Amino acid sequence: MMIVTLILALAIAVVAVIFALQNSMLVTVSFFGYAIDGSLALFLLLTLVVGIVIGLLVMSPGAVKRSLELRGHRKRIGGLEKEVEEHKAKVAELQKPKPVTPLSPPSEIPKPVTPSSPPSETPKPQ
Numbered sequence: 001m002m003i004v005t006l007i008l009a010l011a012i013a014v015v016a017v018i019f020a021l022q023n024s025m026l027v028t029v030s031f032f033g034y035a036i037d038g039s040l041a042l043f044l045l046l047t048l049v050v051g052i053v054i055g056l057l058v059m060s061p062g063a064v065k066r067s068l069e070l071r072g073h074r075k076r077i078g079g080l081e082k083e084v085e086e087h088k089a090k091v092a093e094l095q096k097p098k099p100v101t102p103l104s105p106p107s108e109i110p111k112p113v114t115p116s117s118p119p120s121e122t123p124k125p126q
Contacts (some may be wrong), residue, residue, distance in 0.1 A: 016044070016045065016048050020040070020041035020042075020044045020045050021041060023040045023041055023044065024039055024040065025039075025040050026038070026039060027039075027040045029043055
């Protein structure tokens with residue numbers, strides 16, 4: 001975009017210089033009661049320069065505002081990127097396998113339970 005702007009500005013400057021050189025007759029310009037004699041080319045180039053300065057002054061508040069907004073956005077992006085890194089570190093820490101540690105040594109080893117056999121029928125005394 002910057003190259004396009006530069007080429008456009010250069011083209012306008014070349015056209016203005018050519019136009020001014022082809023219109024080099026002497027003229028009288030009146031402004032607020034003052035009359036000035038000079039070359040038409042000089043007055044045309046002076047008018048072009050004044051127009052450019054006015055254009056830059058009109059554009060500057062918007063450019064300053066965008067610059068301040070951009071600075072704020074960059075600061076916010078930096079904070080958010082830092083926060084993302086902290087969250088990634090926390091997730092990585094939570095995904096690490098934890099070492100297995102016995103809760104407490106058993107004080108008595110339980111004996112295996114064996115199924116009991118059905119009670120045998122013994123004759124009942126009569």
